[in-house]
Amino acid sequence: xxxxxxxxxxxxxxxxxxxxxxxxxxxxxxxxxxxxxxxxxxxxxxxxxxxxxxxxxxxxxxxxxxxxxxxxxxxxxxxxxxxxxxxxxxxxxxxxxxxxxxxxxxxxxxxxxxxxxxxxxxxxxxxxxxxxxxxxxxxxxxxxxxxxxxxxxxxxxxxxxxxxxxxxxxxxxxxxxxxxxxxxxx
Numbered sequence: 001x002x003x004x005x006x007x008x009x010x011x012x013x014x015x016x017x018x019x020x021x022x023x024x025x026x027x028x029x030x031x032x033x034x035x036x037x038x039x040x041x042x043x044x045x046x047x048x049x050x051x052x053x054x055x056x057x058x059x060x061x062x063x064x065x066x067x068x069x070x071x072x073x074x075x076x077x078x079x080x081x082x083x084x085x086x087x088x089x090x091x092x093x094x095x096x097x098x099x100x101x102x103x104x105x106x107x108x109x110x111x112x113x114x115x116x117x118x119x120x121x122x123x124x125x126x127x128x129x130x131x132x133x134x135x136x137x138x139x140x141x142x143x144x145x146x147x148x149x150x151x152x153x154x155x156x157x158x159x160x161x162x163x164x165x166x167x168x169x170x171x172x173x174x175x176x177x178x179x180x181x182x183x184x185x186x
Contacts, residue, residue, distance in 0.1 A: 095122060
């Protein structure tokens with residue numbers, strides 16, 4: 001009887017281990033962007049939702065790539081995919097331990113900076129990384145980034161308000177860049 005119980009326990013233990021591995025694999029599929037390995041839009045929404053439930057100030061950096069459409073149109077989607085992976089690496093280097101990086105879709109990315117006082121630092125690190133990264137150029141076409149920021153609670157108290165504030169700031173930055181005007185820090 002004891003041998004049977006041990007066998008059953010081993011079987012159940014192995015089955016639980018397999019189920020835990022499968023759950024981990026499924027969680028990865030649900031929350032990670034397959035192309036870049038970054039956390040995806042679903043993970044971003046959940047991360048923002050958790051922060052909105054707290055009172056601590058935090059920062060949001062929202063960005064998209066300038067000239068990305070030209071890369072896809074001129075050099076093809078494989079080149080665009082390679083570039084997106086390079087951008088993911090650049091953003092991870094810039095974020096370090098100060099922010100979590102997400103790919104929201106297409107050429108849009110976001111960083112959640114949990115310590116609001118680090119928002120400006122992370123933004124400047126992103127800009128520096130894009131200025132210095134040599135792998136963000138394809139046959140003379142250099143991809144740059146337009147950035148918008150928002151800080152909780154000053155710029156919004158809901159998901160939509162925070163994202164809307166950062167988005168508006170990002171489009172203002174894009175306009176200034178296209179017009180050849182200096183960019184502002186916030």
